[in-house]
Amino acid sequence: MSTPLGSTLPPALRARLDGGAPGFANTAVPICTIDPDGFPHPAMVTGADIAAPAPDRLRVVLYAGTRTARHLSENGLITLLFVDEHGVHYVKARADAPPQPDPSRGDFCVADLRVASVLEDAPDPNREGGTAIISGIRFRRAGGGDRMTPPRRLVVGITGASGSILGVRLLERLRDTGVESHLVVSRWGARTLAHETGRALEEVRQLATASYQPSDQGAAISSGSFVTMGMVVVPCSVKTLAEIATGTGDGLIARAADVVLKERRRLVLAVRESPFHEIHLEHMLKLTRMGAVIAPPVPAYYIRPGTVDQLVEYTVTRLLDLFGIHTEDLSRWDGRMEGTRRTTVPGAREI
Numbered sequence: 510m511s512t513p514l515g516s517t518l519p520p521a522l523r524a525r526l527d528g529g530a531p532g533f534a535n536t537a538v539p540i541c542t543i544d545p546d547g548f549p550h551p552a553m554v555t556g557a558d559i560a561a562p563a564p565d566r567l568r569v570v571l572y573a574g575t576r577t578a579r580h581l582s583e584n585g586l587i588t589l590l591f592v593d594e595h596g597v598h599y600v601k602a603r604a605d606a607p608p609q610p611d612p613s614r615g616d617f618c619v620a621d622l623r624v625a626s627v628l629e630d631a632p633d634p635n636r637e638g639g640t641a642i643i644s645g646i647r648f649r650r651a652g653g654g655d656r657m658t659p660p661r662r663l664v665v666g667i668t669g670a671s672g673s674i675l676g677v678r679l680l681e682r683l684r685d686t687g688v689e690s691h692l693v694v695s696r697w698g699a700r701t702l703a704h705e706t707g708r709a710l711e712e713v714r715q716l717a718t719a720s721y722q723p724s725d726q727g728a729a730i731s732s733g734s735f736v737t738m739g740m741v742v743v744p745c746s747v748k749t750l751a752e753i754a755t756g757t758g759d760g761l762i763a764r765a766a767d768v769v770l771k772e773r774r775r776l777v778l779a780v781r782e783s784p785f786h787e788i789h790l791e792h793m794l795k796l797t798r799m800g801a802v803i804a805p806p807v808p809a810y811y812i813r814p815g816t817v818d819q820l821v822e823y824t825v826t827r828l829l830d831l832f833g834i835h836t837e838d839l840s841r842w843d844g845r846m847e848g849t850r851r852t853t854v855p856g857a858r859e860i
Contacts, residue, residue: 600624
């Protein structure tokens with residue numbers, strides 16, 4: 510079901526085009542121009558080849574001398590199809606002028622486009638309930654490297670707070686996403702892990718791409734030059750919370766979190782404590798103002814969980830969402846209530 514959005518790009522799409530979504534540069538964007546006979550001519554560019562300098566403007570880098578570039582020179586018409594886990598958008602645009610040579614790269618040209626119309630496509634809940642786009646067209650560059658896209662690495666810290674299974678399950682889920690996991694388990698984290706899950710520390714370390722000793726201040730993740738998507742501490746003890754908030758920790762988890770903060774990357778702390786007192790709350794407020802995300806592992810009951818595992822999966826999925834790592838391993842809220850059951854409160858009056 511398509512919804513017209515006018516002649517400007519929706520803010521979320523523009524943010525992705527401006528580098529706000531990890532991995533978007535490695536997403537292929539189908540485009541379509543019109544050949545001299547009036548037939549559509551399909552092609553693809555990458556997310557890294559498109560920028561949005563203004564809400565109603567696009568800039569697209571193309572190979573010079575291609576039919577796509579030639580068609581744009583002849584009639585100026587192009588349609589771009591953005592498909593990823595965030596949604597589907599059809600963008601029709603016109604070129605202000607023929608594509609111009611890119612002086613920095615002789616094989617390329619640049620087309621400046623004015624957005625004519627934007628359509629957002631989404632499943633019709635009445636006919637396609639439960640249907641969702643989970644991915645667009647993604648690719649891996651030759652050699653596994655990408656000069657334009659930061660490496661997809663996530664630092665994972667597991668501390669001594671209760672809830673070790675959350676960290677373990679997050680590591681297991683990351684193995685299917687193409688994101689490297691760089692793990693640190695604190696001394697008390699290893700103790701809690703053994704008590705709550707029965708798993709050996711070495712077994713959990715094997716789930717990660719790389720693991721580090723909790724006191725190793727010379728580890729790769731202790732330097733800002735080691736580029737990552739950010740860090741999640743799950744579960745996060747209030748002791749670790751305090752060390753990060755005050756910059757006083759002498760362990761690798763606190764140091765890695767400090768690096769993430771100073772490099773303005775995403776830091777997510779799944780603080781596992783209840784109830785909170787004033788010092789806990791002050792530390793969380795301080796870190797929130799610094800850009801960290803405080804995400805206590807609070808269960809959601811609208812998924813109508815039948816097992817503890819379902820609650821674990823929900824929490825892990827929501828933590829991954831915060832890094833733009835979207836999976837469809839749980840039922841997401843779609844605005845529809847399940848069933849017709851009502852909870853009756855004695856003495857209440859129905860309205």
